[in-house]
Amino acid sequence: MALYIGIDIGGTAIKGVVIDENGKLYGEDSVVTVRGEEIVNGIAALCNRLSRQNGGRIAGVGIGCAGVIDSANGKVVLASNLGLADFSMVGLLKEKINLPVRITNDANAAALGEAKFGAGKNYKNSILVTLGTGVGGGIVIDGRLFEGNKSAGAEIGHMVIERGGAQCSCGRQGCFEAYSSATALKRRTKWAMEEDTGSAMWGKYTSDKVTGKTAFEYADCDTSARKVVDWYIDYLACGLVNLANAFRPEVIMLGGGVSKEGERLTAPLQEILDREVFAAQYARVLVKTAALGAAAGAYGAAALWL
Amino acid sequence: MALYIGIDIGGTAIKGVVIDENGKLYGEDSVVTVRGEEIVNGIAALCNRLSRQNGGRIAGVGIGCAGVIDSANGKVVLASNLGLADFSMVGLLKEKINLPVRITNDANAAALGEAKFGAGKNYKNSILVTLGTGVGGGIVIDGRLFEGNKSAGAEIGHMVIERGGAQCSCGRQGCFEAYSSATALKRRTKWAMEEDTGSAMWGKYTSDKVTGKTAFEYADCDTSARKVVDWYIDYLACGLVNLANAFRPEVIMLGGGVSKEGERLTAPLQEILDREVFAAQYARVLVKTAALGAAAGAYGAAALWL
Numbered sequence: 001m002a003l004y005i006g007i008d009i010g011g012t013a014i015k016g017v018v019i020d021e022n023g024k025l026y027g028e029d030s031v032v033t034v035r036g037e038e039i040v041n042g043i044a045a046l047c048n049r050l051s052r053q054n055g056g057r058i059a060g061v062g063i064g065c066a067g068v069i070d071s072a073n074g075k076v077v078l079a080s081n082l083g084l085a086d087f088s089m090v091g092l093l094k095e096k097i098n099l100p101v102r103i104t105n106d107a108n109a110a111a112l113g114e115a116k117f118g119a120g121k122n123y124k125n126s127i128l129v130t131l132g133t134g135v136g137g138g139i140v141i142d143g144r145l146f147e148g149n150k151s152a153g154a155e156i157g158h159m160v161i162e163r164g165g166a167q168c169s170c171g172r173q174g175c176f177e178a179y180s181s182a183t184a185l186k187r188r189t190k191w192a193m194e195e196d197t198g199s200a201m202w203g204k205y206t207s208d209k210v211t212g213k214t215a216f217e218y219a220d221c222d223t224s225a226r227k228v229v230d231w232y233i234d235y236l237a238c239g240l241v242n243l244a245n246a247f248r249p250e251v252i253m254l255g256g257g258v259s260k261e262g263e264r265l266t267a268p269l270q271e272i273l274d275r276e277v278f279a280a281q282y283a284r285v286l287v288k289t290a291a292l293g294a295a296a297g298a299y300g301a302a303a304l305w306l
Numbered sequence: 307m308a309l310y311i312g313i314d315i316g317g318t319a320i321k322g323v324v325i326d327e328n329g330k331l332y333g334e335d336s337v338v339t340v341r342g343e344e345i346v347n348g349i350a351a352l353c354n355r356l357s358r359q360n361g362g363r364i365a366g367v368g369i370g371c372a373g374v375i376d377s378a379n380g381k382v383v384l385a386s387n388l389g390l391a392d393f394s395m396v397g398l399l400k401e402k403i404n405l406p407v408r409i410t411n412d413a414n415a416a417a418l419g420e421a422k423f424g425a426g427k428n429y430k431n432s433i434l435v436t437l438g439t440g441v442g443g444g445i446v447i448d449g450r451l452f453e454g455n456k457s458a459g460a461e462i463g464h465m466v467i468e469r470g471g472a473q474c475s476c477g478r479q480g481c482f483e484a485y486s487s488a489t490a491l492k493r494r495t496k497w498a499m500e501e502d503t504g505s506a507m508w509g510k511y512t513s514d515k516v517t518g519k520t521a522f523e524y525a526d527c528d529t530s531a532r533k534v535v536d537w538y539i540d541y542l543a544c545g546l547v548n549l550a551n552a553f554r555p556e557v558i559m560l561g562g563g564v565s566k567e568g569e570r571l572t573a574p575l576q577e578i579l580d581r582e583v584f585a586a587q588y589a590r591v592l593v594k595t596a597a598l599g600a601a602a603g604a605y606g607a608a609a610l611w612l
Binding site: 077125150158241248 | 374383384430431447452453454455456458459460461462464465466467468469470471476477478480540541544547548549551552553554555556582584585588589591
């Protein structure tokens with residue numbers, strides 16, 4: 001049986017997995033992330049090691065990489081954090097490892113991983129929405145990754161849901177990301193604490209220790225915390241309903257730190273989606289938490305060959 | 307050469323065209339729209355007539371129909387205006403005309419028509435946004451219609467761009483449609499006139515004669531009219547940038563009545579898209595007016611076979 005290597009390039013480590021077409025794990029390993037064009041040497045070494053360990057049965061290598069990626073041409077257009085610009089990752093790696101290579105954006109890779117082997121495995125159409133420092137994600141249509149022209153689509157965090165609203169890092173105001181990221185949740189929680197000096201949230205946390213979990217932890221016993229959670233869910237639901245109306249997947253999967261709230265998040269969201277999605281009774285959109293965690297990216301990169 | 311019949315079901319007339327794979331017109335005809343399940347008899351008569359006129363060279367029939375359509379199963383799930391619900395249009399029509407039949411939503415058909423033979427013919431990825439009574443449209447990805455699960459996607463008018471904003475017919479508040487339809491433009495124009503009794507717009511129009519064109523006509527000589535146009539373009543741009551970030555087509559085509567403003571609309575929109583679309587320099591999204599007008603639906607319905 002053919003095996004596939006999936007590579008997930010992170011800020012500190014590059015992780016590699018070897019899987020078969022069913023997502024069964026045959027091996028994993030990692031190397032330290034080096035910034036700049038030398039990154040390709042680390043990836044090559046990792047691939048060669050994983051290939052040797054699996055008796056040369058590797059049929060293809062997939063890479064998930066942060067930044068703007070031109071997957072059709074195998075290029076990293078811009079990945080500032082990795083110090084890469086207009087870099088022919090696929091071409092250079094192919095030369096060094098003598099295996100076919102594909103590449104996509106890391107968020108897309110995670111979406112494909114969840115779609116094939118995680119919370120979306122029973123559905124043909126799914127969207128992964130990652131609630132972390134920002135709001136990222138990816139879209140799978142009929143079992144295949146949807147990337148848009150020059151792989152520049154699926155920027156789901158940068159959809160304005162409140163025109164003239166909160167400033168977003170992309171330059172626009174009121175983006176989904178500016179309300180639904182863990183960063184936004186944390187900011188809102190701090191603000192709520194400062195507004196309400198009697199909040200139970202002050203009990204355990206100083207303003208500096210506030211996390212995306214704080215409001216959820218206190219939501220059952222503190223009105224200010226409850227309001228933050230309701231605020232967060234309302235905006236998140238707004239963005240998810242927009243995505244449901246535009247792409248109409250069977251399932252939206254939530255990943256990233258905030259998704260660990262599980263049903264406290266998915267139950268109210270499902271209720272809102274069932275009410276607000278256009279013709280929801282006819283073509284329901286489910287909300288689930290993602291299943292693979294940090295492994296989704298590497299699995300999905302390998303799945304570029306499936 | 308094989309020919310294809312495209313049927314566009316409108317509120318008063320059902321139009322049919324016969325085209326080849328290049329969009330060359332071989333014939334056209336129409337019948338009056340009858341509400342209810344008898345509609346299929348009119349369509350069958352129209353198809354048989356068009357088929358006879360073209361020596362039986364018809365390889366397939368495509369239908370564009372308003373409402374919620376289940377294209378995979380050939381059903382009209384709900385088309386209130388036509389008095390149809392859970393209606394097996396494709397199955398019944400096939401029996402009557404002995405030709406293969408496909409169906410899609412009318413907005414999708416128009417998008418496919420523009421994509422194949424109109425303003426999108428040089429591009430693989432396009433979106434048609436129709437600025438009429440509502441905001442409709444459709445999405446073409448890699449030359450094929452994108453419909454989402456159960457063909458319920460591509461509801462681009464029902465994307466909230468201003469949370470808690472203007473009431474939309476779908477039940478949500480702040481939808482793209484509630485700002486960018488001709489209806490919304492007309493409402494805003496009336497409001498601007500009532501606010502400014504000195505507006506030049508009063509010169510020719512009574513409040514009752516205001517149309518989607520009024521503000522554009524007076525924009526060069528009247529501040530209130532100019533403000534309405536700027537307001538309209540700002541919201542429209544907001545929705546278009548959202549669509550560009552999510553789907554990243556090569557071109558967004560504007561159809562419907564308001565699109566007749568041409569460059570007065572597309573020039574400022576292009577400027578905003580070039581500035582606000584995520585990584586626009588890398589993967590630019592063009593804005594053009596649609597080319598086929600009311601014929602797009604019938605051409606696109608035929609193109610379901612291409």
